Amino acid sequence: MIGSLNHVGIAVPDINQALAFYRDVLGAKDCTEPKVLAPQGVKYAFVNLPSGQVELIEPYGETSPIIRFLEKNPKGGQHHICFEVEDINAAKALMETRGMRVLGEPRIGAHGTLVVFLHPGDAGGVLIELMESHKTHQDSDKAC
Numbered sequence: 001m002i003g004s005l006n007h008v009g010i011a012v013p014d015i016n017q018a019l020a021f022y023r024d025v026l027g028a029k030d031c032t033e034p035k036v037l038a039p040q041g042v043k044y045a046f047v048n049l050p051s052g053q054v055e056l057i058e059p060y061g062e063t064s065p066i067i068r069f070l071e072k073n074p075k076g077g078q079h080h081i082c083f084e085v086e087d088i089n090a091a092k093a094l095m096e097t098r099g100m101r102v103l104g105e106p107r108i109g110a111h112g113t114l115v116v117f118l119h120p121g122d123a124g125g126v127l128i129e130l131m132e133s134h135k136t137h138q139d140s141d142k143a144c
Ligand SMILES: CC[C@@H](C(=O)O)C(=O)SCCNC(=O)CCNC(=O)[C@H](O)C(C)(C)COP(=O)(O)OP(=O)(O)OC[C@H]1O[C@@H](n2cnc3c(N)ncnc32)[C@H](O)[C@@H]1OP(=O)(O)O
Pocket: 009, 037, 040, 042, 044, 055, 057, 065, 066, 068, 069, 078, 079, 080, 082, 103, 108, 109, 110, 111, 115, 117, 119, 120, 121, 125, 126, 127, 129
């Protein structure tokens, strides 16, 4: 069912400091400006690489889902991996039939397509994000 690895999510306490590390220390050449995705409770930025993306996420708001993770890992750390799927609703249904806890309903993610998360307790201790690969829903960048 899963397709390409889309991104690795890294939770960070300060996204600008993290961007500076990727740019100035690791030499990343293509990083995006931080943006807020309020419904997901994060501020995010991408480090674009030939092989995929690193997604830096900082908590946004008091109910951010990454607050507790950062309390346990105050310097930040690897938070999730994201795989592409063709159809998010079909993927969610399939995961549920296979006994996975799917965390909530599909919601628009940072790429403008629908995403859902699988509980790390059912996935070998890894938080997995499934992301619909095609932009077929609302929230398009284009005006027409
Ligand atoms: C930028 C937008 C979007 C995109 O388009 O790419 C994103 O990526 S947003 C990313 C942030 N959003 C989410 O993470 C949403 C889904 N996450 C959740 O619903 C929660 O974070 C969670 C997974 C249910 C955990 O919630 P939390 O409040 O932290 O609960 P616990 O502390 O009780 O944790 C339960 C259990 O799970 C372990 N855990 C928690 N987070 C992780 C993690 N990232 N990786 C691995 N394991 C994790 C935690 O240690 C607990 O384990 P036990 O103690 O053994 O029970």
